[in-house]
Amino acid sequence: MTRSKPIIPTPPLPPFAARAARLSIASGVLFALLLGGLHLVEPEFDPTWRFISEYALGDYGWMMSLAFATLALSLAGTGAAIFTQVRSVLGYIGLFVLGVGTIGILIAAIFETDPVTATAAGATTSGKMHVLGASLDYTPVAALLLSFSLVRHATWRRVRAALFITAAITVLATVAFLATLPSDFVFGPGVYTGLVGRFLVLSYLGWILTVGLHTLRLRKEQASISESARVAQPG
Numbered sequence: 001m002t003r004s005k006p007i008i009p010t011p012p013l014p015p016f017a018a019r020a021a022r023l024s025i026a027s028g029v030l031f032a033l034l035l036g037g038l039h040l041v042e043p044e045f046d047p048t049w050r051f052i053s054e055y056a057l058g059d060y061g062w063m064m065s066l067a068f069a070t071l072a073l074s075l076a077g078t079g080a081a082i083f084t085q086v087r088s089v090l091g092y093i094g095l096f097v098l099g100v101g102t103i104g105i106l107i108a109a110i111f112e113t114d115p116v117t118a119t120a121a122g123a124t125t126s127g128k129m130h131v132l133g134a135s136l137d138y139t140p141v142a143a144l145l146l147s148f149s150l151v152r153h154a155t156w157r158r159v160r161a162a163l164f165i166t167a168a169i170t171v172l173a174t175v176a177f178l179a180t181l182p183s184d185f186v187f188g189p190g191v192y193t194g195l196v197g198r199f200l201v202l203s204y205l206g207w208i209l210t211v212g213l214h215t216l217r218l219r220k221e222q223a224s225i226s227e228s229a230r231v232a233q234p235g
Contacts, residue, residue, distance in 0.1 A: 013085070014084060018081075018215065018216055020077045020080035021212040021215040021219075023077035023080075024076075024078040024080075024208055025077075028071070028074035028205045028209065030070045031067050031071040031074060032202060034064075034066060034067035035067050035201075038052075041063075042055050044058065045058065049190075049191040049195075050116060050187075051194055051197055052067075052197060053108065053113035055067075056112045065112075069109045071204070072103075072109065075204075075208070076099075076102045078208050085149075085156070087149070087152070090146075090149050091146055091148075091149025094142045094145030094148075095142070095146070097141050097142040101137040101138055101142060103133075103136060104134065104135070105133065107130070107133025108133035109133075110129075111129035114126075116187045140171045140173070140204075143166070143167040143170055144164075150163060155218055166210050167207050169203050169206060173203045177197055177200050181193055
């Protein structure tokens with residue numbers, strides 16, 4: 001006779017979890033709006049093969065820096081929202097990876113990239129720092145590890161499918177991005193790394209929104225139960 005895995009009660013969500021979830025959702029949506037706006041105000045960058053980082057080189061470069069900052073804020077908010085829900089080694093590793101990715105994206109926001117057409121010999125210090133920051137972003141790995149950790153709790157199993165589907169999309173998008181990198185690292189028309197890269201960063205929002213919205217839902221349920229228990233107390 002096989003034993004089913006025990007259902008782990010969901011730890012209480014503190015008030016700051018709801019605030020962090022709202023911050024992650026708002027920042028993530030703002031990131032998408034800023035990135036979409038840059039496609040309109042800087043159409044000179046071909047979205048099929050130019051990287052989103054290159055929008056920082058245009059007249060509205062501040063918008064790209066702000067977009068990266070809002071994405072980092074969204075990831076940080078997500079981590080803060082679910083910090084008390086993590087109770088496994090995989091989850092702690094996931095939070096660490098998410099934190100490193102947040103720092104990496106902040107570095108990318110601070111340091112301006114070099115054009116994708118620049119040679120290695122012509123790379124600037126700012127461009128090298130930007131590449132370093134981008135190389136630290138392993139958000140898809142964090143999303144997958146944290147999803148495995150969260151669904152150990154009873155109330156997070158309600159969104160189990162959404163968590164794993166959105167996390168899997170980010171992982172598949174990462175694989176697709178790596179597959180479209182030209183072997184000689186010479187970018188130009190006919191190379192679709194830029195387009196796949198756009199889909200990759202936007203795919204983060206699916207998982208971020210899933211986590212943020214469910215955190216708000218759980219916090220509301222817990223607050224309602226606490227209020228009902230308080231009212232039911234005699235005296």
